[in-house]
Amino acid sequence: MSIELKNVSKRFGEVAAVHNVSFSVNDGELMALLGPSGGGKTTVLRMIAGLEMPTTGDVFIRGQRVNDLSVQQRNIGFVFQNYALFKNMSVFKNIAFGLKIKKWKRADVASRIAELLKLFGLEGLENRYPHQLSGGQRQRVAIARALAPKPSVLLLDEPFGAVDAKIRQELREWLVTLHHDLNVTTIFVTHDQEEALEVANRIVIFSRGLLEQVGTPREVYDQPANEFVARFIGAMNVLEPEVRGGVARLGELEFPAHGQADGQKLRIGFRPYNVQISSDLTQYRYHAVLRHTFFLGVLLRVELELPSGLTVRARMTKEEYAHQALEDGKEVSFQIRQYRVLVKEMADLPPESEIGYQAPPTLGENI
Amino acid sequence: MAQKRFRVLPGFGLTMGFTLFYLSAIVLIPFAGLIIRTLELSWADFWRLATTARALAAYRLTFGASLVAAVANAIFGSLLAWVLVRYEFPGRRFVDAMVDFPFALPTAVAGLTLANLFAANGWLGQYLVPMGINGAFTPLGVVIALTFVGLPFTVRTLQPVLANLECEVEEAAATLGAGRLRTFLSVIAPSLLPAVLTGFALAFARAIGEYGSIVFISGNLPFKTEIAPYLIVMRLEEYDYTGAIAMAVVLLVFSFLLLGAINLIERWSSRFQN
Amino acid sequence: MVEPVSKLIMSGAVSINHGAGLKRSQRATEESPVVKWTLITLALGFCFVFLLLPLLNVFAQALSHGWTWYWSSLAQPDSWSAIRLTLLVAALSVPLNVVFGLAAAWAIAKFEFRGKLLLITLIDLPFSVSPVVAGLMFVVLFGAQGFFGKWLDAHDVKIIFAVPGIVLATVFITFPFVARELIPVMQATGTEQEQAALTLGANGWQTFWYVTLPSVKWGLIYGIILCNARAMGEFGAVSVVSGHIAGQTETMPLRVEALYQGATEASAAAAFALASLLALLALVTLGIKTFLEWRQARMERLIVGRVFDEH
Numbered sequence: 001m002s003i004e005l006k007n008v009s010k011r012f013g014e015v016a017a018v019h020n021v022s023f024s025v026n027d028g029e030l031m032a033l034l035g036p037s038g039g040g041k042t043t044v045l046r047m048i049a050g051l052e053m054p055t056t057g058d059v060f061i062r063g064q065r066v067n068d069l070s071v072q073q074r075n076i077g078f079v080f081q082n083y084a085l086f087k088n089m090s091v092f093k094n095i096a097f098g099l100k101i102k103k104w105k106r107a108d109v110a111s112r113i114a115e116l117l118k119l120f121g122l123e124g125l126e127n128r129y130p131h132q133l134s135g136g137q138r139q140r141v142a143i144a145r146a147l148a149p150k151p152s153v154l155l156l157d158e159p160f161g162a163v164d165a166k167i168r169q170e171l172r173e174w175l176v177t178l179h180h181d182l183n184v185t186t187i188f189v190t191h192d193q194e195e196a197l198e199v200a201n202r203i204v205i206f207s208r209g210l211l212e213q214v215g216t217p218r219e220v221y222d223q224p225a226n227e228f229v230a231r232f233i234g235a236m237n238v239l240e241p242e243v244r245g246g247v248a249r250l251g252e253l254e255f256p257a258h259g260q261a262d263g264q265k266l267r268i269g270f271r272p273y274n275v276q277i278s279s280d281l282t283q284y285r286y287h288a289v290l291r292h293t294f295f296l297g298v299l300l301r302v303e304l305e306l307p308s309g310l311t312v313r314a315r316m317t318k319e320e321y322a323h324q325a326l327e328d329g330k331e332v333s334f335q336i337r338q339y340r341v342l343v344k345e346m347a348d349l350p351p352e353s354e355i356g357y358q359a360p361p362t363l364g365e366n367i
Numbered sequence: 368m369a370q371k372r373f374r375v376l377p378g379f380g381l382t383m384g385f386t387l388f389y390l391s392a393i394v395l396i397p398f399a400g401l402i403i404r405t406l407e408l409s410w411a412d413f414w415r416l417a418t419t420a421r422a423l424a425a426y427r428l429t430f431g432a433s434l435v436a437a438v439a440n441a442i443f444g445s446l447l448a449w450v451l452v453r454y455e456f457p458g459r460r461f462v463d464a465m466v467d468f469p470f471a472l473p474t475a476v477a478g479l480t481l482a483n484l485f486a487a488n489g490w491l492g493q494y495l496v497p498m499g500i501n502g503a504f505t506p507l508g509v510v511i512a513l514t515f516v517g518l519p520f521t522v523r524t525l526q527p528v529l530a531n532l533e534c535e536v537e538e539a540a541a542t543l544g545a546g547r548l549r550t551f552l553s554v555i556a557p558s559l560l561p562a563v564l565t566g567f568a569l570a571f572a573r574a575i576g577e578y579g580s581i582v583f584i585s586g587n588l589p590f591k592t593e594i595a596p597y598l599i600v601m602r603l604e605e606y607d608y609t610g611a612i613a614m615a616v617v618l619l620v621f622s623f624l625l626l627g628a629i630n631l632i633e634r635w636s637s638r639f640q641n
Numbered sequence: 642m643v644e645p646v647s648k649l650i651m652s653g654a655v656s657i658n659h660g661a662g663l664k665r666s667q668r669a670t671e672e673s674p675v676v677k678w679t680l681i682t683l684a685l686g687f688c689f690v691f692l693l694l695p696l697l698n699v700f701a702q703a704l705s706h707g708w709t710w711y712w713s714s715l716a717q718p719d720s721w722s723a724i725r726l727t728l729l730v731a732a733l734s735v736p737l738n739v740v741f742g743l744a745a746a747w748a749i750a751k752f753e754f755r756g757k758l759l760l761i762t763l764i765d766l767p768f769s770v771s772p773v774v775a776g777l778m779f780v781v782l783f784g785a786q787g788f789f790g791k792w793l794d795a796h797d798v799k800i801i802f803a804v805p806g807i808v809l810a811t812v813f814i815t816f817p818f819v820a821r822e823l824i825p826v827m828q829a830t831g832t833e834q835e836q837a838a839l840t841l842g843a844n845g846w847q848t849f850w851y852v853t854l855p856s857v858k859w860g861l862i863y864g865i866i867l868c869n870a871r872a873m874g875e876f877g878a879v880s881v882v883s884g885h886i887a888g889q890t891e892t893m894p895l896r897v898e899a900l901y902q903g904a905t906e907a908s909a910a911a912a913f914a915l916a917s918l919l920a921l922l923a924l925v926t927l928g929i930k931t932f933l934e935w936r937q938a939r940m941e942r943l944i945v946g947r948v949f950d951e952h
Binding site: 374375376377383393394398401404450451458460466468472476477479490576578582596612618619 | 702897
Binding site for chain 3: 049051070071072075076077078080082084085086087088089097098101102131145146149
């Protein structure tokens with residue numbers, strides 16, 4: 001285990017930015033800290049780096065408790081959101097800074113820099129200054145600078161936030177390749193769930209200072225621990241039917257009561273791709289009008305409006321869409337292939353309740 | 368567990384400690400000394416020393432001339448700032464740089480050259496004195512010197528505000544039919560007012576404390592052209608320490624009041640900014 | 642990096658003028674040429690009378706007896722020792738205030754603490770004090786009847802009417818200059834670059850030397866030349882504490898006064914000769930300031946241009 005956090009909390013005055021977080025990072029892993037703004041993920045990252053001190057709890061790097069180690073002593077590489085390049089130094093000097101501090105020999109510095117420039121595609125730029133570089137170039141200089149002294153762990157704070165969408169995509173792919181080649185334990189903070197899903201080996205999801213779930217991209221997508229994760233990762237239809245006469249109802253939709261009594265409400269979530277649509281009005285149970293089609297490239301997103309006014313979002317491939325001869329305004333039938341009953345998120349639970357990652361208790365099918 | 372305040376960047380203790388030490392040694396202790404000596408005076412003594420007839424004449428000249436100079440600076444400084452920001456003309460860069468000249472020039476030199484300029488045989492005096500405008504050894508001379516000294520304050524305070532004015536606002540007024548003068552009076556001038564006031568107050572404050580240039584140009588005649596700081600020095604030379612301290616405190620109090628007023632103006636003017 | 646009005650003020654410290662670099666195209670909102678040129682003429686006239694003439698007059702009067710006389714009057718023993726004393730005072734007081742300025746700016750700009758506003762206000766205090774009052778404060782402390790007067794006398798240490806007093810008074814007057822220039826610059830650069838240096842293993846001194854100092858280079862230079870100009874030109878405070886002992890405690894401004902008070906026309910011209918050196922110093926100060934502003938405007942244009950190039 002490369003990095004471990006045990007019951008780490010961080011208070012800023014009255015506000016608890018991070019509350020009782022525990023997780024571990026494996027050697028060589030590429031891990032994402034994911035969550036909405038203010039969720040505490042950057043604070044956690046900075047505590048690992050030593051740029052913040054936990055109020056309570058312990059941080060371990062390679063088995064050693066590092067709470068009392070200063071940031072200089074932790075041998076970590078940190079990439080700031082706005083790069084924090086040294087504006088008065090050339091690219092060469094920027095990248096060489098950590099080596100100079102560690103008193104590397106001139107020749108070693110030169111060869112290490114040459115190696116990094118090649119690896120990062122920055123050849124020829126070593127004498128430029130930060131203000132003469134593009135955003136993507138600055139980003140790579142920042143990462144090269146952090147990696148030059150061969151740290152045991154690489155920490156990135158929203159590395160792709162400040163860059164254009166197209167470049168962001170390229171940088172993502174490049175980061176995965178880089179990580180694969182260098183095999184340094186890497187943790188990055190992001191609020192973009194697509195990015196986390198695409199890039200990371202495992203994801204830690206934060207919300208309002210609490211840890212909601214830890215898992216592989218597949219795990220958090222297919223088996224979200226609670227409603228927050230379910231809605232944050234991927235798109236989700238969320239309904240709140242009320243139990244009447246032993247059946248949970250909302251509009252025309254009916255779900256099993258799942259043990260709830262009359263008058264109680266259920267939180268039901270289902271992914272858009274789990275909505276099956278047919279132009280044959282007899283094929284499926286529910287009817288709706290296809291209100292709007294959104295073209296997403298490979299997929300199409302479709303909005304269904306039920307007679308009661310309820311809106312359901314569905315997704316399908318182009319082929320499916322064409323096969324069913326769908327179009328705006330057409331009446332269709334649909335069913336929900338798979339849904340789950342959603343557990344409330346950690347952030348709403350009182351602090352004393354047990355914090356564990358319960359597998360979602362009920363999975364309903366084909367209603 | 369009570370936590371020691373964690374600061375990521377090092378050096379807070381060292382720099383803060385040195386800063387406070389140096390501040391105390393150079394600024395606070397001398398101030399304290401003055402205040403202690405002042406408190407040793409009885410209120411009656413203080414009042415008597417601070418308000419002798421000669422002192423009152425000195426205050427009148429100091430505050431009066433400073434006020435006139437500050438008004439002159441407000442007017443001409445605003446004019447200068449406007450012209451520098453809005454117009455292009457040959458030598459603009461040079462004039463812009465020269466605005467700081469009174470600030471960079473030692474006050475003694477300023478006084479020396481102004482006194483010489485306006486004396487009866489000086490470059491300007493030779494024309495002005497026959498006209499009755501006597502710039503040397505008169506209260507007018509004091510005003511001239513104070514105007515010189517305070518000029519950068521009004522110009523430099525107004526320039527950035529002028530530069531930041533949105534020209535869209537003026538264009539909007541134009542599209543609504545307002546002529547230039549109307550636009551200036553209704554749209555531009557009100558937004559410049561706080562900066563002009565601040566510059567005025569700064570020039571005023573600067574003028575009150577001015578000593579070096581006046582010494583050369585005023586002739587320092589008691590009751591006629593003697594400013595308050597000069598009287599303080601006179602009293603010191605006569606070993607009238609308490610007298611000097613009393614007047615010094617009067618000037619100090621007034622300076623602080625002015626400082627407070629400037630702060631208020633700033634606060635008032637920034638309520639319209641985001 | 643246009644500073645709000647409040648930052649320019651409080652001190653009277655003139656700071657980098659941002660208005661000069663901006664060009665405004667206002668086709669729809671221009672005054673008639675008549676108005677425009679009248680205003681320009683008025684402004685220029687005012688400048689000429691109040692700024693240019695006094696400057697030229699100094700040099701004209703100084704050279705009124707010719708070059709040889711000019712140099713020889715500067716070499717007069719009392720004038721020459723005044724020049725030396727002024728340089729000494731500046732050489733002592735400016736570095737002290739630079740060290741203070743750096744320390745204070747570091748503490749204020751890079752950390753959060755209670756009472757920061759109070760500290761900044763206290764640092765500005767010398768600006769709001771008349772120089773004569775400042776000198777008086779030191780007389781109250783160290784004069785013969787001052788708080789430390791007896792003790793100093795007993796140990797035969799002279800502060801008032803001697804060089805140490807002049808240095809002290811000068812340090813007081815120029816106290817805020819460097820700090821006032823550095824604080825906004827250090828605040829503007831933030832703490833991220835320093836934090837990055839820490840993550841790369843640098844300790845406090847290395848971070849300060851390699852990262853912070855270079856980033857405040859121009860602000861520091863500007864603060865130094867302002868501090869120096871004021872230190873060399875200070876009159877009021879030094880006049881009170883120095884005792885005007887010719888050849889010993891007369892700085893250049895005091896010597897100018899002494900010469901001016903002299904009875905002869907020659908001594909008045911000698912006053913101008915010495916004053917011309919100070920005026921030259923003022924011009925050099927202005928020149929460096931203009932250069933620094935030009936440089937900053939150029940850097941800003943480069944960066945803005947770069948932003949538009951990115952894609």
